[in-house]
Amino acid sequence: MHQARTTCPYCGVGCGVLARLEGDRLTGVDGDSDHPANFGRLCVKGSALHETLGDHGRLLRPRVDGVEVDWDTALDTVAERLQATRTAHGDQAVAAYLSGQLLTEDYYVANKLFKGFLGTPHLDTNSRLCMASAVAAHKRAFGADAVPCSYEDLEEAELVVLVGANLAWNHPVLYQRLRTAKSRNPLMRVVVIDPRVTDSCEIADLYLGVAPGSDARLFNGLLAWMADQGKLDRVYLEKHTQGLDETLAAARGDDTTLEAIAADCDVDAERLETFFYWFASQLHVVTLFSQGINQSSSGTDKANAIINCHLAGGKLGLPGAGPFSITGQPNAMGGREVGGLANQLAAHMDYHTPGALDRVTRFWTTDGLVPTLPEGPGHKAVELFAAIERGELRAVWIMATNPAVSLPDANRVRRALARCPLVIVSECVADTDLLAYADIVLPATGWSEKDGTVTNSERCISRQRGLLPPPGEARHDWWIMVEVARRLGVGEAFAYRHPGEIFDEHARLSAFENAAESARLFDISALAGLDRAAYDALAPIQWPVTADAPHGTARLFEDGRFATPDGRAHLVPVRPRGPEQSLSPARPLRLNTGRVRDQWHTMTRTGRAPRLMNHRAEPFIEVAPEDAAAQGIEDQQLARLSGAGGDYVGRVRLSRAQRRGELFVPIHWTDQFSGTARTGALLEAHLDPVSGQPELKQGAVALALLAAGWEATLLVADDLTLGGEIRGDVAYWARIPLSHAERWQLAGHPGDAPDWRTWLAAYLPTAPTLWSEDPDGGRWRAAGIAEGRLRWWLMVGPPAELPGLAWLTERFAEAAGGEGLDAGRRRRLLAGCDDGAGDSGPLVCSCHQVGQRAIVAAIREGDASVEALGARLACGTQCGSCIPELKSLIEESAEPRAEEEGAHAFAKTQPNTIDVA
Numbered sequence: 001m002h003q004a005r006t007t008c009p010y011c012g013v014g015c016g017v018l019a020r021l022e023g024d025r026l027t028g029v030d031g032d033s034d035h036p037a038n039f040g041r042l043c044v045k046g047s048a049l050h051e052t053l054g055d056h057g058r059l060l061r062p063r064v065d066g067v068e069v070d071w072d073t074a075l076d077t078v079a080e081r082l083q084a085t086r087t088a089h090g091d092q093a094v095a096a097y098l099s100g101q102l103l104t105e106d107y108y109v110a111n112k113l114f115k116g117f118l119g120t121p122h123l124d125t126n127s128r129l130c131m132a133s134a135v136a137a138h139k140r141a142f143g144a145d146a147v148p149c150s151y152e153d154l155e156e157a158e159l160v161v162l163v164g165a166n167l168a169w170n171h172p173v174l175y176q177r178l179r180t181a182k183s184r185n186p187l188m189r190v191v192v193i194d195p196r197v198t199d200s201c202e203i204a205d206l207y208l209g210v211a212p213g214s215d216a217r218l219f220n221g222l223l224a225w226m227a228d229q230g231k232l233d234r235v236y237l238e239k240h241t242q243g244l245d246e247t248l249a250a251a252r253g254d255d256t257t258l259e260a261i262a263a264d265c266d267v268d269a270e271r272l273e274t275f276f277y278w279f280a281s282q283l284h285v286v287t288l289f290s291q292g293i294n295q296s297s298s299g300t301d302k303a304n305a306i307i308n309c310h311l312a313g314g315k316l317g318l319p320g321a322g323p324f325s326i327t328g329q330p331n332a333m334g335g336r337e338v339g340g341l342a343n344q345l346a347a348h349m350d351y352h353t354p355g356a357l358d359r360v361t362r363f364w365t366t367d368g369l370v371p372t373l374p375e376g377p378g379h380k381a382v383e384l385f386a387a388i389e390r391g392e393l394r395a396v397w398i399m400a401t402n403p404a405v406s407l408p409d410a411n412r413v414r415r416a417l418a419r420c421p422l423v424i425v426s427e428c429v430a431d432t433d434l435l436a437y438a439d440i441v442l443p444a445t446g447w448s449e450k451d452g453t454v455t456n457s458e459r460c461i462s463r464q465r466g467l468l469p470p471p472g473e474a475r476h477d478w479w480i481m482v483e484v485a486r487r488l489g490v491g492e493a494f495a496y497r498h499p500g501e502i503f504d505e506h507a508r509l510s511a512f513e514n515a516a517e518s519a520r521l522f523d524i525s526a527l528a529g530l531d532r533a534a535y536d537a538l539a540p541i542q543w544p545v546t547a548d549a550p551h552g553t554a555r556l557f558e559d560g561r562f563a564t565p566d567g568r569a570h571l572v573p574v575r576p577r578g579p580e581q582s583l584s585p586a587r588p589l590r591l592n593t594g595r596v597r598d599q600w601h602t603m604t605r606t607g608r609a610p611r612l613m614n615h616r617a618e619p620f621i622e623v624a625p626e627d628a629a630a631q632g633i634e635d636q637q638l639a640r641l642s643g644a645g646g647d648y649v650g651r652v653r654l655s656r657a658q659r660r661g662e663l664f665v666p667i668h669w670t671d672q673f674s675g676t677a678r679t680g681a682l683l684e685a686h687l688d689p690v691s692g693q694p695e696l697k698q699g700a701v702a703l704a705l706l707a708a709g710w711e712a713t714l715l716v717a718d719d720l721t722l723g724g725e726i727r728g729d730v731a732y733w734a735r736i737p738l739s740h741a742e743r744w745q746l747a748g749h750p751g752d753a754p755d756w757r758t759w760l761a762a763y764l765p766t767a768p769t770l771w772s773e774d775p776d777g778g779r780w781r782a783a784g785i786a787e788g789r790l791r792w793w794l795m796v797g798p799p800a801e802l803p804g805l806a807w808l809t810e811r812f813a814e815a816a817g818g819e820g821l822d823a824g825r826r827r828r829l830l831a832g833c834d835d836g837a838g839d840s841g842p843l844v845c846s847c848h849q850v851g852q853r854a855i856v857a858a859i860r861e862g863d864a865s866v867e868a869l870g871a872r873l874a875c876g877t878q879c880g881s882c883i884p885e886l887k888s889l890i891e892e893s894a895e896p897r898a899e900e901e902g903a904h905a906f907a908k909t910q911p912n913t914i915d916v917a
Contacts, residue, residue, distance in 0.1 A: 001020065001021065001022050001027075002020075002021055003018050003019065003020055003021070004018070004019050004021060004465060004467050005017070005018060005019075005032055005034075005035075005463070005465065006019055006448070006463065006464050006465040006467060007035075007330070007454055007462040007463065007464045008042070008045075008046045008049065008330065009049075009101065009330050009447040009454075009464065009605075010043075010045050010046060010330060010600050011170060011171050011327075011328060011329070011330065011600075012171070012326055012327030012328055012329060012330060012332060012333070012456055012457040013037055013038065013171050013173050013174050013326075013456060013457065014037045014330060014454060014455075014456025014457065014458075014460060014462055015031060015032075015035065015037050015038035015041070015042055015043075015046055015173050016031065016032030016034065016035020016036075016037060016038055016462065016540065017029050017030070017031065017032055017042070017046065017049065018030045018031065018032045019049075019050070019448070019467055020050075021467060021468075024468060024469060025468075026049075026050045026053055026448055026467060026468060027050060028050050029042070029046065029047060029049045029050050030042070030047075031046070031047075035462070035540055036151070036460065036540055037151060037173070037456055037458070037460060037462075037540070038173045038177075041173045041176055041177075041879065041880075042173065042878075042879055043172035043173055043879040043881055044172075044597070044598055044612065044846040044847050044878070044879045044881055045598060045599075045600055045606055045612065046173075046879075047847060047878065047879060048606075048609040048611060048612055048846075049447070049448075051608070051609035051610075051611070051612075052605045052606065052608040052609050053448055053468070053608075054608075055471040055472065056608075057429060057430050057431065057608065058428060058429065058430060058443070058446075058471050058472065058474070059427055059428060059429060059430050059441065059443035059444070059472075059474065060430075060443055060471060060472025060473060060474065061443060061472060061473050062074035062440070062441065062442055062443060062473070063438075063440070063441040064077050064439070064440050064441075065439060065440075071473060071475070071483075074440060074442060075480070075483045075484055075487060076487060077440060078397075078424055078440055078442075078484050078487075079484050079487035079488050081395065081422050081439075081440075082094060082118070082395055082397075082422070082484070082488070083488060085394045085395040085421070085422060086118070086119075088394075089394050091118055091119035091120050091372070091374075092119070092120050092121070092122060092374070092378075093120075093392070093393055093394040093395065094114070094118055094120045094122070094393070094394070094395045094396075094397075095114075095120060095122035095123065095378070095379070095384055095387075095388070095393045095395065095396045095397075096110060096114045096120075096122070096123040096124075096396065096397045096398075096399070097123075097124060097125070097126070097381065097384060097396060097397070097398045097399070097401065097403060098110055098123065098124070098125040098126070098335065098340055098399050098400070098401070099125060099126045099127075099329075099399055099400035099401035100125065100126060100127045100130070100327075100328070100329025100330060100331050100332040100334075100335055101329065101330070101331070101400040101401065102331060102335065102340075102399060102400050102477060103331060103334070103450055103451075103452030103453060103454060103464060103477075103478075103499070104331060104334035104335070104337060104338055104452060104453045104454060104455065104461075104503070104506065105452040105453065105478050105499040105502040105503055105506070106399070106450075106452065106476070106477040106478045106481075107125075107331070107334060107335045107338045107339075107340045108338040108339075108346070108478075108502055108503075108505070108506050109477075109478045109481045109482065109494065109496070109502060110123065110340075110399065110477075110481060111123060111338050111339040111340060111345075111346055112346070112364060112371075112493070112494070113481050113484070113485055113490075113494070114397075115339065115345070115371075115373055115374060116360070116364050116371035116372075116373055116493070117371050117372070117485065117488070117490045117493060118488075119371075119372040119373070119374060120374060120378065121342060121351075121374035121376060121377055121378030121379075122342065122378035122379050122384055122387070122393060123340070123342060123378060124340075124341060124342040124378065124379065124380050124381045124384055125335050125340040125341060125381070125401075126329075126381065126401040126403070126406060127327075127329060127332040127335050127336070127340060127341065128341065128342075128380055128381040128382075128691075128692060128693060129295070129381060129406060129407070129693065129694060129696060130291060130294060130295070130327060130328040130329060130332060130693075131294055131325060131327045131328065131332050131336075131693075132294070132299075132341065132380075132688075132691040132692060132693040133293070133294040133295075133296070133299030133300040133302070133303055133688050133690070133691040133693045134289075134293075134294055134299075134303050134325035134327075135336060135341070135691065136300040136303075136688075136690045136691040137300050137303030137304045137307060137572075138303075138307075138325070140300070140304055140570060140572050140690075141304060141307045141308075141311070141569055141570055141571070141572060142557070142562050142563055142564070142569055143562050143563030143564030143565070143569075143570075144348060144520070144521040144522070144562075144563035145336055145348060146459075146521045146522075146556050146557075146563065147324065147325055147333075147457065147458065147459055147556075148316060148317065148322045148323070148324075148555065148556040148557050149286060149321075149322040149323075149324040149458065149555065150458045150459075150542065150554045150555055151174065151177060151458050152319075152554060153286050153319060153320050153321065153322060153324070153555070154174070154177055154178050154181055154286060154288075154320075155177065155181040155185075155320075156284060156319040156320030156321075157181075157188065157284050157285060157286040157320035157321070158185075158187055158188055158189070158282045158283075158284040158285070158320065159188070159189050159190075159191070159278055159279065159282045159284070159285045159286075160178060160182075160188065160189075160190050160191070160285075160286050160287075160288065161190075161191045161193065161275075161279065161285065161286070161287040161288065162190070162191070162192045162193065162194070162200055162204075162288050162289075163193045163194075163215060163287060163288070163289045163292065163293055163306065164193070164194060164215065164289055164290055164291060164292015164293040164294075164697075165194075165200070165288050165289055165290035165291075165292060165293075165326055166194065166196075166198040166199065166200050166594065166595075167200045167288065167326070168198065168199035168200040168202065168597075168881065168884055169198065169199055169200075169594075169595060169596065169597040169881070170290065170291075170328070170594075170595050171290075171326055172597070172879055172880070172881045173879070174326070175200065175880075175881075176879070176880045178190070178203065179202075179203050179880070179883075182203055189205040189206070189278055190203050190204050190205055190206075191204065191205065191206045191207075191208065191275055191278065192204040192206075192207050192208070193207075193208045193210055193215070193218070193275075194207075194208075194209065194210070194292060195209060195210060195211065195212045195592055195659055195662060196209075196592065196622075196657055196658060196659070196662075196664060197209065197656075197657035197658075198657070199597075199881075199884035199885065200884075201884075202883065202884035202887055206271060206274055206275055206278070207271075208265070208267045208271060208272065208275060209266075209267060209659060210265045210266060210267055211264075211265055211266040211659075212578075212579060212590055212592060212662065212697070212698050213296065213298075213577075213578040213579040213698060214264060214265040214266070214576070214578070215292070215293055215302045215305070215306075216298060216301050216302045216305045216574050216575075216576035216577070217254065217261065217264050217265055217576040218261065218265050218272075219302070219305035219306050219308070219309055219574075220250070220251040220254070220305055220574055220576060221251070221254075221256055221258075221261035221265075221272075221276075222275075222276050222279060222280075222309050223247070223248065223251045223305070223308055223309050223312055224248065224251045224252050224256040225256070225258070225276045225280065226276075226279075226280045226309070226312060226313060227248055227312075228256070229280060231280035231281070231313065232244075232312050232313065233312065233313050233314030235314075236311075236313075236314030236560070237311070237312060237314075239560060240311075240560040240561075240562070240568055240569060241311050241312075241568050241569045241570070241571055242566070242568045242569075242570055242571070243570045243571035243572065243573070244312065244571050246571075246573045247308055247571040247572060247573045247574070249573070250573035250574055250575055251573075251574070253575060254576070258272060258273050258276075279309065279313075280313065282315075283313070283314070283315060283318065283321065284315070284318065284319065284320035284321050285310070285313070285315045285320075285321055286320060286321060286322060286323075286324055287306050287309075287310065287322075287323050287324065288324045288326055289302075289303065289306055289323070289324070289325060289326070290325070290326045290327075290328065291328060291594070291696070291697060292697055293306070294325075294693060295693065295694070295695060295696040295697040296579070296688065296693075296695050296697060296698070297577070297579070297580040297686040297687060297688050297689075297694075297695040298576070298577045298688060299688045299691060299693050299695075300688050300690040300691045300693075301572075301574040301575070301576070301577070301690075302574075303323075303325070304572040304574055305574045305576075306323050307323045307571075307572075308571045308572065308574070310322060310323045311569050311571055312571065316557055316569075317555065317556070317557040317558045317559070317560060318555075318558075319555070322555075324457075325457070326457050327456075327457045330454050330456070330464075331454040331455060333455040333456065333457065333459065334453065334454050334455040334461075336348075337455060337506075337510075337522055337543075338506060341380075342377050342378040342379060342380050342381075342384070342692075343377040343378075343380070343692075345357070345360050345373070346360055346506075346509055347360075347506070347509045347510045347512070347520065347522060348510075348520055348521065348522035349520065351375070351376050351377050355513075357373055357375070359512065359513055360373060360509070361373055363508075363509055363512050364493060366492050366493040367492050369490060369492050369493050371493070379393075380687075380692030381403075381407065381692065381694070382407060382408065382409075382685045382687055382692065382694050383687075383692065384396075385403060385407060385412075385413045385416045385417075386412075386416070386685075388416040388417070388419070388420050389412065389415060389416035389419060391419070393420070394420070394421050394422065395420070395421065395422035395423075395424070396417075396420055396422070396423055396424070397424040397425075397426070398423070398424070398425050398426070398434065399425075399426040399444070399477055400426065400427070400428075400444065400477070402432050402433060402434045402601075402602050402604075402670070403417075403434065404417065404432075404433040404434045404437065405433050405434075405602050405670045405671075405678055405680055406601070406602065406667075406680055407680055407685075407694070408645075408680055408683040408684060408685040408686075408694045408695070408696060409644075409645045409680070409681075409683065409684060409685040410645065410646075410678055410680030410681045411645050411646055411681050412645065412685075413680075414437065417434075417437035418437055420437075422439055422440075423437050423438050423439050423440075424438070424439065424440045424442065425437075425438040425440070425441050425442065426442045426444045426477055426480060427441065427442070427443070427444060428443070428444050428445070428446040428474070428604070429604045431672055432602070432604060432670070432672065433602075433670050433671045433672065442475075442480055443472060443473060443474040443475070444474060444475065444476070444477050444480070445466075445470045445474045445475065445476050445477070446474075446605075447464070447605070448466070448467045448468045449466055449467070449468050449469070449470045449471075449474065449476075450464060450466055450476060450477075451464070451465055451466035451476070451499050452464055452478075452499040452502075452503070453499075453503060453538070455543075458542060459542045459543050459553075460540050460541065460542045460552075461524070461527075461538075461540065461541055461542070461543060461545075462540045463536075463538050463540075465536075476499075478496065478499060478502060481494070482494045482496055498532065499535075500530065500531075500532050500535035500536070503527075503530070503535060504528055504529065504530060504535075506524075507524045507525060507527045507528035507529075507530075508525075508528045510522055510523050510524045510525060510528075511523060511524075511525030511528060519563075520563070521544060521556070521563045522543060522544070523543070523544045523545070523546050524543050524544065524545045524546075525545070525546055525547070526545045526546050526547055526549075526550045527541075527545050542554055557569075579695065579698040579699075579700075580684075580686035580695055581644065581683075581684050581686060581695070581698065581699050581700045582700065583700050584700065586702060587642065587643065587644070587700040587701050587702050588661075588700075588702065589627065589661060589662065589663055589700070589701050589702065589703055590661060590662040590663070590698060590699075590700065591641070591643070591662075591663050591664075591665065591682060591683075591698060591699040591700065591701045592662055592663065592664045592665075592697060592698060593664070593665055593666070593667050593679050593683075593696060593697055593698075593699075594664065594666065594667065594697070595666065595667060595668070596615070596616045596666045596668065597615055597616075597846075597881055598612040598613075598614075598615045598616065598846050598881075599612065599616070599666070599668040600668070601667075601668065602668060602670045602672075603668050603669070603670065603672075603673060607672075607673060607737060608737065610737050610738045610739045611739075611846055611849060612846060613736050613737055613738070614843035614846060614849070615842075615843050615844075615846050616666065617734070617736045617743070617745075618650065618651050618674070618734045618736070618745055619648070619649070619650035619651070619665070619666065619669040619673075619674050619677035619734060620650045620651045620652070620653050620665070620666065621639055621641060621648075621650045621651070621652050621653070621663055621664070621665055621703070622653045622655045622657075622658050622663065622664035622665070623639075623652055623653070623654060623655065623658060623663055623703070624654075624655065624656070624658045624659065624660045624661075624662070625654045625655075625656070626660050627660060627661065627663070627703065628652060628654055628703075631703055631704060631705060632705060633652055633703070633705045634652070634654075635652060635653065635654040636651055636652060636653075636798070636799070636800055637651070637652050637705060637706075638650070638651055638652070638705075638706040638708055638711075638732055638747055639651075639652045639703055639704065639705055639706055640676075640703075640704050640705075640706045641663070641665070641682060641701040641702070641703055642701060642702045642704070643681070643682030643683060643684075643699055643700070643701045644682070644683070644684040644699070644700070645680075645681050645682060645683065645684065646676075646678070646681030646682060647676050647681070647682075648665060648676060648677055648678070648679060648681065648682050648701075649674075649675065649676040649677060649706055649732050650665060650674075650677055651799075663701065663703065665679055665682075666679075667679050667696075669734075672735070673734060673735050673736075674732075674733065674734040674735070675727055675730075675732060675733050675734075676732070677734070679696075680696075682699055682701060683695070683696060683699045684699065706731065706732060706747070707731075707749075707750045708731055708732065708747035708748060708749075708750065709731075709747075709748045709749055709750045709751055709752045709753055710747065710748045710752075710753050710778065710796060711745075711746065711747045711748075711796070711797065711798050711799065712745075712746045712747075712748075712794060712795060712796045712797070713743065713744070713745055713746070713794070713795045713799055713802055714743070714744040714746060714792065714793070714794050715738070715741045715742070715743050715744075715792060715793040715794075715805070715808065715809070715812070716741060716742050716744065716764070716791070716792045717740070717741055717789070717790070717791050717792065717812050718737075718738075718740055718741050718742055718812070720764075720765070720791055720792070722744075722763050722764065723762065723763050723764060723765060724762045724763045726744070726746075726763050730746050730747060730748055730749070731747050731748055731749045732745075732746065732747035733745065733746050733747075738805065738809050739809055739810075739813075740809055740810070740812040740813040741809055741812040743805070745799060753778070756771075756773075756780050756782065756794070756796065760782065760784075760792075760794065764784060764791070764792055765791075766784035766785070766786045766791045766792065767784065768782040768783070768784055769783060769784055769785040769786075770782060770783045770785070770826070770829055770830055771783075771830075772830050777797075778796070778797070779796055779797045779801075780794070780795075780796035780797075781794065781795050781796070781830045782794045782830075783829045783830060785821065785826070788821055789812075789814065789821070790811045790812050790814070790821060790829065793808060793829065793832070795832070802832070803831065803832035803833045804832075804833060804840045804841070804851065805832070806840065806849075807832070807833050807834050808829070808832045808833070811825065811829065840852070840853050840854055841853035841854070841856075844875060844882050844885050844886065844889070845873075845874070845875035845876060845882040845886075846881075846882070847874075847875075847877075847878035847879055847881075847882075848873070848874040848875055848877070848878065850873045850874065850875040850882075852889065854873060855869060855873065855875060855886065855889055856889060856893050858872050858873060859889065859890055859893040860893060864890055864893070865890070866883055866886050866887060866890070869886055869890075
């Protein structure tokens, strides 16, 4: 057994991980106490990384036109078809769509291949969907895409503002750092600005529940208020900035009275004034912003409105001060460094950077092999797929992402891919929504197999190390592209044998002609020339990394000099705009989208860890009670949302945290996990005109009850394939991986109550062995046993009547004979629980699998604090993500309430039970 250091592949926090290995098996993970991002903490997703590994469900061999082939055949075919497309339609008929899941070395090779040697500008990344507006705002304000802050600034700040960032769920380790810092500094204040009351509000001193899309109006109002109250830093503004007068004039283009701003933002005027006073009066202010700002048709302006306030108050370049964009993906910033966006070249150079095209061309010229870089930017993500639909782009290579789910107007994206003559997909997972459209499928390596670097939200470069051998015939993305380049006749420019060689070229390019008088901020020249051992041992370090800063740079702009031609930061005039998609009588409700605590992107990784599926097992719709009542919908019923491009079906969760007239849905579910739960299908493709980032956070929808004739829960042994096409025969389904089994949550069409024995025979190979029915109540339970093993279990009735499934799930692991299903356990199968075993209720703590009922019981027995619950049940003691929920349960349990009935009722009586044995 030994340990190895690597980096978590999830959010932009970039936590260090200590992986425990036994031979070729990764048996567990811990947080790396030496890593500056997390100091040993891990969230529940990170702590379950080892549970997501294994060959099951992985792509193991290349496929061409649906047929498995060897690598030489696959690579030859890729090169031949790309070249044929270029010959017939020109270089710019080829495109690539990349991902923040790629390592920096993969990104670098892709950018060099497509832009440099295939001559197409049409290479973009799914990072366009999460942080392109922040990039554009940084460039407008600072002259470069440079995040000025470090995580340490959260601990140095006196005021931390969270805007459109549910840190507690989306960046849990950073939230815990902030929570700890606040507990140590009684003077620190935290403000949360968000349309929803999220778990991040647990540490908030002030909450502003703004109307969706009103952020720019709020920060414009703050700027005008600071000016009116004499709170501008005139010295800093005069020495280090320009554009104040024009920016203030734009801010004052609307009524700047507190009452008018509060009305437009739909917040209380007194609370708004409190926020304005706190921000204006404190120098050490950090404003954390994320997708709630960026994913908007005016996201760049919103980010600049925030930056304007920091510049106007001199709250930048100081410990505990600055605007701080928190990225969603682990290597969104690494992709930005090497030109992963369509409007970039490499090493933070753009097409409009004077001399950049010539500079990169000369640097990439190898042995007389000269790249043919395009003259200008290519299509950004949404535009790229629109160009495919129009037939302008004839070939696309998609790596490590799933645009068939994640892009807005996703059904249109699918139509475009279906029309595209050549779709190449590099992917780890055997079943994704995208693979149905692929002509060539290339099995790629994943986390724990890939070797390279990533850069987190604070500019910290960390090593992600290859720890395990790739399964089957999976290969590294950079290797695949190098082999294609060789077959295209440009192999001399891609003579890489190891990712360390790619990183070295990347570092050298960052320094190439990067003279002091025209310095580019991105500079890692001190990392050039690392040998294999030094690269393998590379410790986390923040760029710039230069001869003057060999140990990295924690904070930018401390000297007040920026990367603009005049060295000054630019305040940018902003005119606020609301969401692009207007409400209407047909779609009267404002949709808000986002992540959930225990899932990641489209669940191809987290969906492999059963305990991560327990906190939110099904797609859901969070609704204010008044809005649900208006449609006659009750808590936990199924409902349908109708949007511009399609529908979404999920289980209703009534929530007082939701503003009236607004709904929340999660982004993670795909056609692999549910039938109609893709948020991309609900949303129109409205784009920010500066950044090209789509408005994924907001939309307009109608809500209606899903008419269901019946509901059922079916558990199936994980080695058993369902027969028949169950997905198409029901009104709703959701697939939920469990340990040793899969859970299917089902609902039937109205008037379609089946004969359950016939229905089971259509889908399952084992006939019912036990069953119990209550015809008058429309209830039915059954189980199938073969050779002493439980093969499936069915309950017809609403899921509120389910027992806790932990005991039942373990029965699927029992072999025939020996310690298998004895008579006592067999008798309890239909009840779903052993004698004395009760339903643990909804899962709260994923780390230790602690349910709500156990927590409530402990609270009522006197353990009415987070610390006491942790000592008794261990909940909240690992990643801390569940602490806000624990606090809510403590508050809710202050008043006694009747125990819920239903879940245990079947355990007490079993009428009309039949056991064919």
